[in-house]
Amino acid sequence: MATLPGSASDCEALIAYDAAQSRLATHSIPLGIERASLAKAGRRAVAEAVYARIDSPRADTAAMDGYAVRNADIDTGQRAFPVTGTHFAGGASTSPLTPGSAVRIMTGAPLPAGADRVVMLEQVRLEGDRVILPQTLSAKVHVRRRASDFAAGDTLLKPGRVIDPRALLIAAAADVAELAVWRRPRVGFLSTGDELTDPGNAAATTSDIPDCLAEAVALLARQWGAKPAGAARVADDAEAIRGAAEGALADCNVLVVIGGASRGDRDFARLALLPLGLDLVFADVAIKPGKPVWYGRIGAQHVLGLPGNPTAAMTVARLFLAPLLTGLDGRGTDAALVPTMLPLADDAPTAIREQFLCGHADGAGVRIIERQMASSQAMLRNADMIVRIPGGAAPSPAGTSVATFRF
Numbered sequence: 001m002a003t004l005p006g007s008a009s010d011c012e013a014l015i016a017y018d019a020a021q022s023r024l025a026t027h028s029i030p031l032g033i034e035r036a037s038l039a040k041a042g043r044r045a046v047a048e049a050v051y052a053r054i055d056s057p058r059a060d061t062a063a064m065d066g067y068a069v070r071n072a073d074i075d076t077g078q079r080a081f082p083v084t085g086t087h088f089a090g091g092a093s094t095s096p097l098t099p100g101s102a103v104r105i106m107t108g109a110p111l112p113a114g115a116d117r118v119v120m121l122e123q124v125r126l127e128g129d130r131v132i133l134p135q136t137l138s139a140k141v142h143v144r145r146r147a148s149d150f151a152a153g154d155t156l157l158k159p160g161r162v163i164d165p166r167a168l169l170i171a172a173a174a175d176v177a178e179l180a181v182w183r184r185p186r187v188g189f190l191s192t193g194d195e196l197t198d199p200g201n202a203a204a205t206t207s208d209i210p211d212c213l214a215e216a217v218a219l220l221a222r223q224w225g226a227k228p229a230g231a232a233r234v235a236d237d238a239e240a241i242r243g244a245a246e247g248a249l250a251d252c253n254v255l256v257v258i259g260g261a262s263r264g265d266r267d268f269a270r271l272a273l274l275p276l277g278l279d280l281v282f283a284d285v286a287i288k289p290g291k292p293v294w295y296g297r298i299g300a301q302h303v304l305g306l307p308g309n310p311t312a313a314m315t316v317a318r319l320f321l322a323p324l325l326t327g328l329d330g331r332g333t334d335a336a337l338v339p340t341m342l343p344l345a346d347d348a349p350t351a352i353r354e355q356f357l358c359g360h361a362d363g364a365g366v367r368i369i370e371r372q373m374a375s376s377q378a379m380l381r382n383a384d385m386i387v388r389i390p391g392g393a394a395p396s397p398a399g400t401s402v403a404t405f406r407f
């Protein structure tokens, strides 16, 4: 068998998880900047600061429906005011308030020049064309000062901020119609395996098994910001894998190759791609499950190889594909890798290799799902998180604080 650059036989050292992540991070750099309308900018990371193009409020405005008056008149003891007009939100700038008079005003309407207080509708009564204010007036003047929320030129969103609904509100309020955002990676998927068939077709055969990973990993990629760029499935045949990969690479930034990652007689994934110029960055990581995961570059494109065992594949997709995608789309690899530290509810199983096990949390802490295997499928319905358990002889007893990653 040909020697694979970056690979390790069982006698060679595997690359440590943290070292593999460091290597991934050096390659996972933003793809580039594009402009997106507000409608298309959601969940993207902004590449340039967002500045306010206008003051907000744009003028001194009423914070309540009521009557705009001058404090100077109030201070003289005047409480009955002739009403000289009505101001609505959206109205143009108005003539100044005549001293000794009031203007009926609605929330959001600009105050007439000279007015510096709004008395709420509920606190006044009308007598003919005069408004009568109460003797005692609150300290609150119910005026929103011009630029008191933000001023034109203020930095409202910093580069790297992910556009969530609140950030979208701010961009729109800043009078920004388009945002400079990092490009989203296009991700293609290639499942390999003679035994695989489309879900829905296996029962009609005696031995085929449904490809349970293609759609699941594509959804995981979408959840982490990717644009899916098609999926193909090929037999365990190096020529077929190479041909399909070549076609897929023309249309994606990241190609995820599923299966054929290991040492079997028909595990061709990495070997098949070497003639395309595959430059392996790491392969065979000292983790359980998912050891055969590999990552490399073919020119500008990124190629991630997942093992075929379903739980192993989903685990390393979460651990390596998610940060690859957040690195490429400007959020940074850490966006997918910051753990939540939680106490173990029970003693964790021990293993020589570092383990990334499926678990879920309840009031007592993290529970690692029992009897899970790299090939498990049904178990995943209860797997809300991946739990990092250190390798080596040292046990991790109940109460130990462990790193968890939401699935």
Ligand SMILES: Nc1nc2c(c(=O)[nH]1)N[C@H]1C(S)=C(S)[C@@H](COP(=O)(O)OP(=O)(O)OC[C@H]3O[C@@H](n4cnc5c(N)ncnc54)[C@H](O)[C@@H]3O)O[C@H]1N2
Pocket: 191, 192, 193, 195, 196, 209, 210, 211, 212, 213, 214, 258, 259, 260, 261, 262, 263, 264, 267, 289, 290, 291, 292, 306, 307, 308, 309, 310, 312, 374
């Ligand atoms: N001698 C060794 N054998 C194995 C090693 C090793 O280091 N030395 N590693 C083991 C580990 S760990 C894993 S994980 C698997 C990974 O195998 P491959 O990536 O080569 O995957 P396949 O051989 O193609 O398939 C393994 C298993 O998974 C099923 N599979 C594959 N793709 C899918 C899919 N899309 N949907 C559903 N099921 C899938 C496949 O049918 C096999 O049952 O290798 C160990 N062996």
Ligand code: MOO
Pocket: 287, 288, 289, 290, 291, 292, 307, 309, 312, 313, 374, 375
């Ligand atoms: O590590 Mo493999 O991914 O156990 O089955």
